[in-house]
Amino acid sequence: MLDRISGLRTVETGSTEAEPTLSVRRLSKSFTNGPCVLSGVDIAIRPGESVALIGANGTGKSTFVRCLLRLIEPNDGDIRMFGLDVRALTSRSLRHLRSRVGFVFQRHNLVLRLSALSNVIHGAQARMSSPGSWYQALAPSRVRDEAMTCLERVSLDGKACARADSLSGGQSQRVAIARMLMQRPEFVIADEPDASLDPRAGEEIMRLLHETARERGLGLLFISHDLEHAIRFSDRIVGLAAGQVALDVRSNNANPTELRKFFAEERP
Amino acid sequence: MTSARFAAATRYPRFEQPSALAFILWVSALAFIVWSLSTTGLSFDRLARGIPAMGGILERMFPPDLDRLDRILASLLVTFQMAVGGCVLGLILSFPLAILAADGISPNSIVRVAARGLIALFRTVPDLVWALFFVIAVGLGPAAGVLAIMVDTIGYAGRFFAEAMEETDKGPREALAAIGASRLGTIMSAVVPNAMPNFIATSLFCVEKATRASVVLGLVGAGGIGIELKVAFDLFDYATAATIILVIFMLVIIVEQVGSTLRRQII
Numbered sequence: 001m002l003d004r005i006s007g008l009r010t011v012e013t014g015s016t017e018a019e020p021t022l023s024v025r026r027l028s029k030s031f032t033n034g035p036c037v038l039s040g041v042d043i044a045i046r047p048g049e050s051v052a053l054i055g056a057n058g059t060g061k062s063t064f065v066r067c068l069l070r071l072i073e074p075n076d077g078d079i080r081m082f083g084l085d086v087r088a089l090t091s092r093s094l095r096h097l098r099s100r101v102g103f104v105f106q107r108h109n110l111v112l113r114l115s116a117l118s119n120v121i122h123g124a125q126a127r128m129s130s131p132g133s134w135y136q137a138l139a140p141s142r143v144r145d146e147a148m149t150c151l152e153r154v155s156l157d158g159k160a161c162a163r164a165d166s167l168s169g170g171q172s173q174r175v176a177i178a179r180m181l182m183q184r185p186e187f188v189i190a191d192e193p194d195a196s197l198d199p200r201a202g203e204e205i206m207r208l209l210h211e212t213a214r215e216r217g218l219g220l221l222f223i224s225h226d227l228e229h230a231i232r233f234s235d236r237i238v239g240l241a242a243g244q245v246a247l248d249v250r251s252n253n254a255n256p257t258e259l260r261k262f263f264a265e266e267r268p
Numbered sequence: 269m270t271s272a273r274f275a276a277a278t279r280y281p282r283f284e285q286p287s288a289l290a291f292i293l294w295v296s297a298l299a300f301i302v303w304s305l306s307t308t309g310l311s312f313d314r315l316a317r318g319i320p321a322m323g324g325i326l327e328r329m330f331p332p333d334l335d336r337l338d339r340i341l342a343s344l345l346v347t348f349q350m351a352v353g354g355c356v357l358g359l360i361l362s363f364p365l366a367i368l369a370a371d372g373i374s375p376n377s378i379v380r381v382a383a384r385g386l387i388a389l390f391r392t393v394p395d396l397v398w399a400l401f402f403v404i405a406v407g408l409g410p411a412a413g414v415l416a417i418m419v420d421t422i423g424y425a426g427r428f429f430a431e432a433m434e435e436t437d438k439g440p441r442e443a444l445a446a447i448g449a450s451r452l453g454t455i456m457s458a459v460v461p462n463a464m465p466n467f468i469a470t471s472l473f474c475v476e477k478a479t480r481a482s483v484v485l486g487l488v489g490a491g492g493i494g495i496e497l498k499v500a501f502d503l504f505d506y507a508t509a510a511t512i513i514l515v516i517f518m519l520v521i522i523v524e525q526v527g528s529t530l531r532r533q534i535i
Contacts, residue, residue: 069446099448109443113461122457125449134456176443183447 019083020044021187021219022068027077028243029063037063039243040077045187050213050220052230052251055240056263061223062106064240065189068221069098082186099126102185102218104209106192108176112165116156116175119164120147123182150178154208170201177208188213190222194229202226206233227256325506332514333507340496340508344515346410347492348523351482354414355474358421362387365422366429367455373433375451387430391423395481399490410491417478417485425474432466433459468534472527479523483516 022045030036037060045051055061066072068079070086079086081097089097110119117136124133124143131138139147151157154174164172173193180188190209194202206224210233213220224230230237231251239247239262247262286294368374369383398419402412433455440458449457460467486494493512500509 071442071446095448095450097448098446101446103443103446105439105443107439109439111440111458111461112437113464114457118457122444122449123447125444125453125457126447129450129453131456134453179443179447 019047020080021047021049021082022221023078023080024068025078027064027067027074027079029060029067029072029074037243038067038074041240041243041245043238043245043248045219045221047219048217049236050210050234051222052234052237053221053223053240054225054227054230054237054247054259054262059240060243061240062191065103065191065221065223068189069101069103070094099183100186102180102183102188104173104176104180104188104190104193104222106195108169108172110164110172110175110179113163115161115163116151116167116171116178117144117147117160119175120150120178120182123147123150123179126183126185147178147182150181151175153181153212154178168201169197170204173197173201173205174208177205177212181212185218187219188221190220192223192225194224194226203229209233227259230254230259231256328504328506329510331507332510333505334511336508337511340493340512340515343493343496344519347482347486347494348479348519350410350413350485350490350492351417351478352475354417354482355421355471355478357414358418358478359425359471359474361418362422362426362429365426366433369426370430370433372438373455373459383426384430387423387426389423390419391427393423395420396484396488399485399488403489408489408491413482413485413490413492416490417481420481421474421478424477425470428470429463429467432463432470435466436462465534469531472531476520476524476527479520483520 022043024041024043027038027041028036029038041060041064043051053061053064063072067074068081068086070089074087077087082100084093084097086094086097111122115136118134121133121136121139121143124139124147128143132140132143136144136147148157148160151160154177156171156174156178159167159171159175164175167175177193188209193209194206197205206222206226206229209220209222212218220234222234224233231254234251237247237249237251237254237259238245239259241247241262365383365387368379369387371380374380374383395416399412399416402415406412406415436459440462441454444454444458482492483494483497486492486496487498489495493516497509497512497516500506500512
């Protein structure tokens with residue numbers, strides 16, 4: 001199957017000026033009594049680079065991005081992030097590494113009974129573990145001010161006191177992005193941030209993610225099923241098939257019609 | 269045709285035929301129930317003879333004697349204070365214990381099993397037994413009652429707090445773990461707010477339960493109005509006993525009504 005889609009495979013290998021922010025080699029993961037989800041994934045992301053990860057359902061994209069932070073433990077392979085061997089980190093060092101990586105989930109994962117402001121303040125837990133980062137009422141003024149700035153960046157400063165369960169899907173995802181900004185990350189991972197949103201809200205979210213990553217010079221790895229988003233908001237598109245990297249193209253060389261063939265070839 | 273219908277009907281019987289073991293267990297259970305009733309000596313004859321006696325006691329209870337109402341109300345206040353004090357202490361202590369006992373939140377399985385075991389011990393031993401234990405340990409009076417209610421509350425609230433935390437959405441927990449938040453930070457920021465409605469409902473039930481329990485605890489010397497009730501019955505002062513029963517009834521009803529209103533408003 002991989003041979004059949006090799007026509008699209010134009011892996012970039014020449015740009016190695018800077019050490020990659022993320023370098024993954026031979027990453028494998030299989031679940032107990034389940035099929036092998038990832039079988040030898042290789043990928044490298046340079047500082048400031050935006051990479052879209054595409055692939056049909058069940059090809060292991062979400063498992064892959066969770067393995068990068070060991071939210072799911074991989075079975076085999078090497079993961080190096082910021083020059084650190086992720087699989088060799090102690091739990092304390094792993095927490096420190098995670099604090100440097102912003103993660104935006106498909107289902108925003110906000111605490112619904114708390115205000116938007118409290119949810120954004122949770123991002124400060126990357127660098128402080130005191131009660132000041134648990135709820136907005138306990139937060140010091142400088143933390144509240146920074147959280148308000150993050151909410152302002154996502155145009156939701158007017159909803160600071162609104163409970164998360166009163167926000168729309170798009171607004172919730174923007175609060176999740178503000179929480180990520182509050183974290184002051186050096187690299188951003190987003191697992192289908194545009195899924196479960198209407199086309200307009202999905203595009204807004206992707207543009208916001210792309211712009212905030214650009215203005216801070218952050219590397220971005222995002223999963224998307226929207227091929228136009230993948231092309232517009234990334235420098236490179238990587239496709240997973242059968243648990244391996246089966247496609248690696250520059251976004252400016254890709255077009256949706258060709259990429260659709262990648263999904264078509266994937267179907268049994 | 270008829271035989272074919274009959275065959276189809278018997279292929280899907282109305283009731284499942286029990287296995288031999290299930291049948292033996294059912295018969296044994298039935299036999300045990302009959303044996304229990306006969307051993308305890310409850311019979312229609314005794315009940316029939318008891319009804320006139322009950323009527324006699326009720327006749328002597330009315331009208332209730334209000335002469336000692338001020339002292340009875342003072343004892344009732346002590347009873348309620350005992351319930352609230354024991355309940356609040358129990359709720360405070362059950363919170364960390366529930367964190368240790370909650371699956372997926374407890375630091376490790378050994379701690380979880382130990383915490384669950386302790387909660388189970390507190391819950392399975394009846395509050396009256398705890399009261400007897402604390403009366404011996406700290407002496408007669410409300411302090412023993414407060415401790416008994418505290419332990420009983422830990423047994424009840426500890427279990428329900430732990431279950432409420434286990435049932436919370438795992439998404440926010442994963443989000444905070446991905447941020448690099450500490451375990452305590454994740455619990456306080458993501459688990460506790462989501463479990464709060466259950467915490468409040470359980471806490472209000474605990475206050476109601478403690479109020480009812482605190483009345484009985486006085487019977488074994490743990491302070492409050494229970495001792496007044498015991499003395500009234502011992503002295504065959506049924507009119508005073510009626511007053512005590514009525515004020516207890518009013519207190520329990522008020523606490524239950526306030527609890528229901530708060531539950532509706534907060535949750």
